[in-house]
Amino acid sequence: MHLLQLCPRVPYPPTxxxxxxxxxxxxxxxRAGHQVTVLALNTPKHYQPATVLDHLGPNxxxxxxxxxxxxxxxxxxxxxxxxxxxYNIERFVSPAVEAQLATLLRENQFDAAQIEGSLAxxxxxTLKRLAPQLPVVLRAHNVEYTIWQMLAERETNVLKRxxxxxxxxRLQRFEEQTLPQFDAVAAITExxxxxxxxxxxxxxxxxxxxxxxxxxxxxxxxxxPKPRTLYxxxxxxxxxxxxxxxxxxxxxxxxxxxxxxxxxxHIAGKEMPTxxxxxxxxxxxxxxxxxxxxxxxxxxxxxxxxxxxxxxMRIKIIEGMAMGTCIISTGLGSEGIHVRDNFDIILCDExxxxxxxxxxxxxxxxxxxAVGQEAARTIARLYDNxxxxxxxxxxxxxxxxxxx
Numbered sequence: 001m002h003l004l005q006l007c008p009r010v011p012y013p014p015t016x017x018x019x020x021x022x023x024x025x026x027x028x029x030x031r032a033g034h035q036v037t038v039l040a041l042n043t044p045k046h047y048q049p050a051t052v053l054d055h056l057g058p059n060x061x062x063x064x065x066x067x068x069x070x071x072x073x074x075x076x077x078x079x080x081x082x083x084x085x086x087y088n089i090e091r092f093v094s095p096a097v098e099a100q101l102a103t104l105l106r107e108n109q110f111d112a113a114q115i116e117g118s119l120a121x122x123x124x125x126t127l128k129r130l131a132p133q134l135p136v137v138l139r140a141h142n143v144e145y146t147i148w149q150m151l152a153e154r155e156t157n158v159l160k161r162x163x164x165x166x167x168x169x170r171l172q173r174f175e176e177q178t179l180p181q182f183d184a185v186a187a188i189t190e191x192x193x194x195x196x197x198x199x200x201x202x203x204x205x206x207x208x209x210x211x212x213x214x215x216x217x218x219x220x221x222x223x224x225p226k227p228r229t230l231y232x233x234x235x236x237x238x239x240x241x242x243x244x245x246x247x248x249x250x251x252x253x254x255x256x257x258x259x260x261x262x263x264x265x266h267i268a269g270k271e272m273p274t275x276x277x278x279x280x281x282x283x284x285x286x287x288x289x290x291x292x293x294x295x296x297x298x299x300x301x302x303x304x305x306x307x308x309x310x311x312x313m314r315i316k317i318i319e320g321m322a323m324g325t326c327i328i329s330t331g332l333g334s335e336g337i338h339v340r341d342n343f344d345i346i347l348c349d350e351x352x353x354x355x356x357x358x359x360x361x362x363x364x365x366x367x368x369x370a371v372g373q374e375a376a377r378t379i380a381r382l383y384d385n386x387x388x389x390x391x392x393x394x395x396x397x398x399x400x401x402x403x404x
Contacts (some may be wrong), residue, residue, distance in 0.1 A: 001111040001396060003029060007040040008092050010048040010064060010193050013269065014216075016235040018259065019046075021141060021188070021210040022116050025144030028213075028389035030059040037108065039100060041067040041092060041120070045137065045237075054402070067094045085122070086170040088144070092119050107129045112137060112396045113322070115182075118171075119142040124181045135399035136180040139208075142311030143195045145171035150309035151239055157287040175199055182397055188313045189314065189336020206395055209336070210313045212379055217294050217322040228362060229264045229300035230328075233293060233316055237271030240310035244330075248306035249281065252358075257282055259355070260362045266300050269294075297323045302361055302368055306354070307333035318383055321375035326368035328357050330389035330391040338382055344374035 011022035029036050038053065042064035053062040054068045069091040079087040101123065104110075113127055114137045127136050145168050152164035155276055179185065180200045186208040187193035193207045231250075234241045245267070256263060261283070267276065268287040293316070297303065303320045305327060313336045320327050321344065327334075328346040339345040346366065348357050360366040 001393075001400075002035040002037070002109065003396070004108075005036055005038045005116065006101075006108045006113065006120050006123055007038060007116045008069075009043050009046040010040045010052065010062070011038070011116075012048055012052045015289075017210075017313075018117070018141060018235075020315050020319075021313075024137075024211060024213050024385045025139075025389060025392060026053070026060060027056050028211075028385050029392070030056050032389055032393070034059065034392045034393075036060050037104065037110070038062045039097070039104065040064050041069070041097060043069040044068055047070070061102065065094065065097045065100050067092065067097065080166075086167060086174050088167070088171065089119065089122055089174055093122055097123065101126055102130055105134070110134060111400050114139055114392075116176060117141040118179075121175075121178050121182075124178060126188065128181060131299035135183045135396070136181075137395065137399070138179060138185045138201075140179075140185055140187050140192055140196055140312075141187070142381070143175065143192050143199070144311070145169075145175055146195065146311050147240065147309060152245065154308060156241065184395055186395060189311075191336055192311060204395065204398065206391070208388060208395070209383060210315055210318060211383045211385035212318050212322045213385045214322060214380065217319055219298060219323055220295070223295065223298040225299060225301045226264070227301065228260075228262060228305050229265040229266060230302050230358070231268070231296070231300040232304050232306075233268040233296060233320075234305075235271060235313075236269035236273060236276060238310075240307055241269070242273065242276075244306040244308050244333075245276065246346040247308055248304065248354075249279075251286075252306070252354040253281065253284070255351065255355045256358050259359060263358070263362055264300075265304075266296075268296055293319060294323060297325055301326070302358075302366075303327045305333035313337060317345075318379060321372075322379040322383075324362075324368065324372040324376040326371040327375065328354070328361075339375075340376065342371070344371060344378045346371065 014023040026036050029167040033040040038067045050064045052063055053060050076087050079090055110269050112135045116139050148164055148168035152161050176199050185196050185205045186203045188198050190207050195210055196205050264283045266285045268290045270289040272288050303325050330349050341347040346357050348354050
């Protein structure tokens, strides 16, 4: 098959959840013998040369279009007063991308097109206009409006809460109008599958989770984790990750350090805001961006995922489980991942629950090694990237056979 993949950013390097989810599918399709043309907006934040996917071989062709998606207070105000599109979406709308789509569709015969996430979903109307017979799939990494809805509910600043609520309502209207235009939707979690059906997406709305290229996450027997250590790793330019870390440091960590003064917390992530880089808390170690998530994960014993808002699937949980790490997470953090509390993950939500679970770990009562081993087995059984690619191919075949 020849597939067109439209991405709101270049999916490389695979160092954050969004890039990993896209890159692994592209690489998996190519390894399975299919041709993939990747059209990516080349944004200032994630700018990459057009050669960065050359290592995937001749089956992958990357075409980039420069688009300035930087946040602008002036543009945000103008959008608020004069545009029907949510500002999150408007930043990714570009006539240059439309022109490149027209060229690609004129010069190639694609079997299916896949748009990666809500931020690029505006282009479904362009694809439908230029190639009415081409099946177009949305890979829904999350239901965008629900993230902003959750953030608004917890915001204490009145003006910020008003803006977040307004943005969530506009995003909901946009998704209700846009997402049903797709021929199929691949939801990354089963809860999102239900939310997408409620938004009016027409069938098939299928559940295709994110996977892990297990070859990238093989434990190194030479690395021994430091005892009595917790760690958090994630993209810290994502507001839900910032919110979760702020909450953990304010509501959980003070009680933990009072009871267990030699316990350490290690924090890693790209685009770390200044307030985290400059933290001067006892036994909190700030690492910033790390070159290898797999190596970092093996240096410490227990991963924490204190997520309070968000949607989709937490790729870093999948990767941590693949490494055999014991993970303590909120229920929302693990949403959409087939895990069992106290079997292959530890779940808790209230601060006192967190302090209790961390205390059990500190005293050697959590059995974190057994939990980590079960976690690795869960990932190998359900989230191997090869299975995920097979699911996408089944979906494409269903759509193309239906058009034959």
